[in-house]
Amino acid sequence: MFIGITGYNHESSVALVDRNGRLIDYYREESLSRIKGDKSFPKRALSRIIKANNITFDDIERIAFYERPLSSFLYPIKVAAKYLPESLGLLEHQFRNFKKSSVSCFLDLASKFSGLEKKLIYSDHHLSHTLTSLAYSDKHTELCSVVVDGFGDRSTTSISHVIDPLNIKELWSTDYPLSIGLFYSCITDFLGFAINEGEYKVMGLAAFGQPNNKYKKILSKIFYWDSQKKRLFADMDYFSYHISVTDSYSKKLKNLLGEPRNPFRSLFPDDQDFQNYADIAKAAQDITVEILCKIFEHAHSLTSCRRFLFSGGVAMNSASIETLAELNFVDQLIIPPSPGDAGAAIGSAYYAYLKSNISTKILVKPSLFPSKYNIKEEDLKVEKIISKNFTIISEGLEESLEKAAELISQGEVVGTIIKNNETGPRALGNRSLICNGVDHDAVKKLNTVIKKRSPFRPTAPAMKLTTAKKHYKLTSAVMDSYKSMSATCNCLPENESHKFPVTHIDGTARLQIVESCSFLDLLLDKLKPFGIEIVANSSLNVSGDPTCYDLIDGLMVCARTPLKYLITDLGLLEKKITNES
Amino acid sequence: MRSDHSPTLNVLSETAYAEYGSALEMLAACKAANKPTHAYGYFEHAKDEYNHTGAFLSMLSTRSQIVPCNTARQLRFNSSSVITKGYVDSEGYLIENLNIKDFIAFVYTNELLAKSSFEKILKLVGPSSIDGETISGIMRDELRHHGFAEEHFLHYYPALQPWQLRFYRIRETIKNKSRKLIRQNVEFLEKIFKPLYSLMSYLVARLVLAVNLDVFKRDGKNLLDIPTKSIL
């Protein structure tokens, strides 16, 4: 057995790969701690993976940490040191928090899982990303891997040639502090959203912006691709993330873009400042996509490959994927369901596997629902919570699906806690909020009443492939990515889908093509007699919380929001009406 | 957190984190419970604490719309700060680290201790305002939690006498007081040692500047060939 671990600098998670190259379990620490973006040492995830799979320490051959700890600690310090005395605050902060840096992985393992620390090895940060995406590819040779993130080890962008899984050559990289991920985060912060959380909001907001607006011209001068030198350029005077603990942008950027947005002020399309901020978002989004295209061109020229792997946090920018997939030298573009650091635990577990002495090594394509969950762990415990607050209106999957379909056809929103968890960050049906995807009122209720989402954020539609072909322009190079909601696509011209509530203002949708025999696939079968072929699918959680993991989390969402129905492995539950609700 | 915002905003923000920490503690206890009645009790308690968090965040939100952007940015709620701010211990939840008796005793005493802090907040927002009413509602919830914890405690540990509960309460009060004292001392020492820390950071940074990290560049290398034990 081989374990991969991420944490400290970014979201922590743990993955388990067996001797046959199969991903057999995976947990994000936030799912278990219930703290969104939890980056502490993943003790709960590791304990759980050991317990749920009945393995002993002896069964574990190697544990791979997803980055080189000293590198990721020293590199930012070295950069900050160039900006002394301005950067003194950051440097002091880094030194004082040495124990919280990934250098502590060894010590944390030794103190909490004594004995396992001897099996600890380290992978390169971008190699972990590459191996994560490689696992999801059907072919494992002659690929080009492009990794773009905020920061890992020392670099922020890299191009590697995957000759085969054991021969992956890095050909080009961009070093910190030049970073597409951190540029995007800086704009996220400027627009009043939380870094590492609000990037999706910027992407949604960008659709309201005017193309080629004045901010695009301004930002293009300080952050661009240098075509001659084939490298990224950033005028660091406008950014502060490399010299400050609290600020990501400098005064100079404020002089350039105007007043940053107060995070507590509303941002509705009718608000006075809305267009201005949407234009800034649009500018940042377009610059990001343009630079990504240049990097892909460069990657193609270096490797001559036509099949690409794309990972790192920036690969979560689903709105950029279609443009990349349509580049004339791209035959295939693989994006793993969790391209960010949380998903890198999968790649590092594969790294441990590849470094083992097993003679023939194969990477088996992981499931989209790898996090093991068994209702048996909870069914007795939740007895009273359910009997006090809920009525079980149907038992058994078949009957529950039928009843849920009926409710959805009547405009209701239904939550799901069914079997295993998704890899994240997207909910693909097992931990989702579902309603009729063409019913404007139902989608509005899901969005604003239950999720309290910003009005400019679109809700994603889920459907079968045959339905998708009728309404949306699919790109063959990313067919697999539609299964994990990793890419957006355009509505077909003059198609009714332009009016669907799950279509964004710019005529795109981040659609999910459901995997056959998955829960959503079965539900869509039951919805067919009602004439419903498209459902809206959003993750089951209260805004600010991680997506639900177990039944108790799902019951809690019902208790805290107006959500009335929850389909579970125990049956379909309906919340009892009390005075409070 | 810098203290350049108005005290009310700071108090509301910190209270929201404290309530959020309690919600997470209760949810963890719910999941760790082995009896359906206990799970139900903790579930309801967690739900209340989540609602309290929401109430304080909404009070914070209305008031923060008019403050300068930089102040507002610092007040933005970030779930994982619940650990860095110490409202949830970085070593784990109480239920993961304490025995069940100590855990219930902790809940019992803490609910009562919270009362005095709420009274202070009530003064800040004005007792007769809408927010004041919300806070009074929260205080009623907290008293109810305290009552449940007491009942629970006496039911499962009938040998325990009320005086023992008082003992637990005194112990927690002392602990809270000493935590405050330690914090004040740390802040004091911090002031004294700050120049020294800065000087050390400065010197180490100059040293790091001299380290040539280029040898660890990967250009043209097979990434699978880099030694597995290398931390650089």
Ligand SMILES: [Fe+2]
């Ligand atoms: Fe990364």
Ligand SMILES: [Fe+2]
């Ligand atoms: Fe509370």
Ligand SMILES: [Fe+2]
């Ligand atoms: Fe309470």
